[in-house]
Amino acid sequence: MGARWWICGVSSGRNLRSLAARLHPAVVLGLGKLLSTASSTPQVCVVGSGPAGFYTAQHLLKHHKQVQVDIYEKLPVPFGLVRFGVAPDHPEVKNVINSFTQTAHSDRCAFYGNITVGKDVTVEELQQAYHAVVLSYGAEDNRMLGISGEHLPGVYSARAFVGWYNGLPENQNLEPDLSSETAVILGQGNVALDVARILLTPPDLLRKTDITAHSLEAIAHSKVKRVWLVGRRGPLQVAFTIKELREMINLPGTKPLLRPGDFEGLRDVIKDVPRPRKRLTELMIKSALEKPYEREAARWVSATREWGLKFLRSPTEILPGVNGKQAVGIRLAVNRLEGSGESAVAVPTGEFENVECGLILSSIGYKSLPIAPSLPFDAKQGIIPNSMGRVHNVPGLYCSGWVKRGPTGVIITTMNDSFDTAQSVLDDLSSGVLDTSICKPGFPSLKEMLQHRGVHSVSFSDWEKINAAETAKGSEVGKPREKILDLQLMLQLARQ
Template sequence: MSFSLNFYSIRKLLNIKRSKAFITNSVRLQSVQHAAPIKRICIVGAGPAGFYAAQYLLKQLSDCAVDIVEKLPVPFGLVRFGVAPDHPEVKNVINTFTKTAEHPQLRFFGNLTLGTDVSLEELRERYHAVLLTYGADQDQELKLPNEQKAHVVSARKFVAWYNGLPGAEDLQPDLSGRDVCIVGQGNVAVDVARMLLNPLDSLKSTDTTEYALEALSRSKVERVYLVGRRGPLQAAFTIKELREMLKLPNVQTLWRAGDFKGIDADFAKLQRPRKRLTELMLKSLGEQSTKSATESRKQFLPVFLRAPKSIFDRNMEFSITELQNNVAVATNATEQLPADLVLRSIGYKSSCVDSSICFDVQRGQVFNQRGRVLKDAKSQIVDSGLYVAGWLGSGPTGVILTTMNGAFTVAKTICDDILSHSIDTSAPRPGLDISGKRVVTWAGWQRIDQAETQAGKESNKPREKIVSVPEMLNIAGV
């Protein structure tokens, strides 16, 4: 945000009439800048990591040109398709990304897929540096029998379904049962629980897709279990997410008192954020005994110290765990929980979309040293000019602020490598040749954006997302 303001302020300043000496100096400065070839940088992925990196690069390198390549016709990645619809304030970061995209030295190329429409080899030939930020599009699995049954769905796909990711509209989750069991206790898991338990009226004014609203209106879900391997002190959700759950109208949160046994001994050692979260859980636990279970038809049921063991048609079996050195160890004791629908939410992983990427298949991320991609995992030799940022390089950790800091760090590394001549920028590079390709430019995205917001006005929503790629391309005019 601050960069955008500074850039346009400087441009305005340069348009003001100055003395002859000032004009002469400006012309001299421009001629010096154009004496050296433009430093061309390609970013693959138009999510938060990609846009934050672009913002930093354009601010620090006055003689660079940045192209962002994105497989979808639309930008913003997880901000558009991952952030919960009832969290519009989080999506405000799109305003910052839009200002970056409108920088005269940035181009957006949507509807181009790395590994299919363009190879990494081609990008590296046409740019001085390539930064991979295409995110994590796969799920970690439980690796249990029956995991492929129809009533077992990944939380990632469920989120994509109500957020309008193209292709996810065909998911059709079965919401006809009373009990949903979410395996995992991160913020994504809590988002999903909130969407299932939220009154429908509170979602109608969000950008939740119309088909999801229709399905949720028929939902028979009344109880949502949120199950984790470890205890309350290790819960992965944040205090903000928990507060929202506790405030849901006509939803009762029911904790298990036994899960909190013995935590007093470690409470004083907790860092402030963890201590505040624990205090909120204990406060809610203390208040639930004074409330009647009949006050609310719906229930939110966090369950700790349970590891998934078996999946059945209408329930799940969990091993009861014990913490040993902060690690959940399964005991011989088990418990079954009702589960008409199982939502797996135990983490994401990335895909290797081009065979020339040095990729860690086991961890689902690119081999790298502080953002510099390696030629191979054994030698630890850096592949000069190739970088990675975001979840593709770090694994799926943190929130948007974490991604921002990581992207800035890698972008600084790129700047340092260019300025120290670790990357040879002496010869010009042409940038991507998009002739013959159906590319959505930023102007094309603006037409899609306008169509969505106009459709949303008819239902008093911020937008009605288009989920058909052919329809997007038609509106974009390609």
């Protein structure tokens, strides 16, 4: 059985797995056949190191005392949307990084950054090396508006804008034009409110966060004073939550522009709606219809910036300037609602409204992309077809997070969803659907191949060198960290 430890990693340590990779192939093959009736350590690969990936790994490690989990990530740094999606002024949400770090420090978990699955290594190659492969790579693309002018300068996706101020390397050169006094955000979800809040927050408050230095400088010189958040339906269908709304209402130096007519009569309508929706709507009603408290009124009178919600509006065209090379406004179709509650449908009335603005941000949702042409993928829904995380018609392949259910919910939603997928893996290990009598060597069998392809992985201890450099640089200016944006610099630090 000791030889089996070397070949299949039946021990909990990673050193023995590495030794197996150095054995002569004939020795590995011979011993593998000799011990084929033995049960080997279950080898599980998780693709993506965001919340879905780490929560999947956590559940597997907690509920199976032998499983080895390897987490693959295309960037040299872990944590996905916790690092690149959560707003810089929400540091409390990023505390989950602490538990993810504990998971990564487990002697039965390994992080392999700087490896792009689907490019550097195929899913099929991972399936040869692991008993189970879990796809948790999230939603990396934007939903398009599909209207004239959406590619004009001055029009950006909220995803790219968030990536810009949060230090996502691919968005570091976005350079959004902030010279217009009015910005329009298409969408009324939490991401839309995050973007509006960052645009309007006094720079002195942002200086204490981990917002990137270059975006902070741009926002400090921004001319944006007014932000409209546009939704195709009404107040009862907004997708943001009460916490984000309360932050906007209390934002220093800023006042809300909520039209009373949008909220009249809603108190009676919301009597029987679920409590979260009721409380959210009551806060909007209060801000729109009730006289503010003296202190609040004084703050709004002195405010130099403002934001508002435009309901029952759908974008139909981005309006270009006289030179045709810059967005100067947006045309909105005026809607009416048919039906009620979550099932209400926006129907055009035939009327239109033009809004002058030089900055337009589309926050209508993300979508996942297929990772391999041979794997099942529902392009319409942007998800991998699955049942409880088991990918349809591909034994041993699973999915969790947004690529499993679509880009909805908050981190705790992803946690529960990922636990469900991990439990499916555990159930299949227990029932024998995943045959662990077959040796699966895991990462050591792929290492030489990756190096031959010019791919050098970044370990979690390598990431901690990058992390130390970021926190040291941040402490010099009173920030929790100063994110490194350059991939080559990240890799240089990792190799020190």
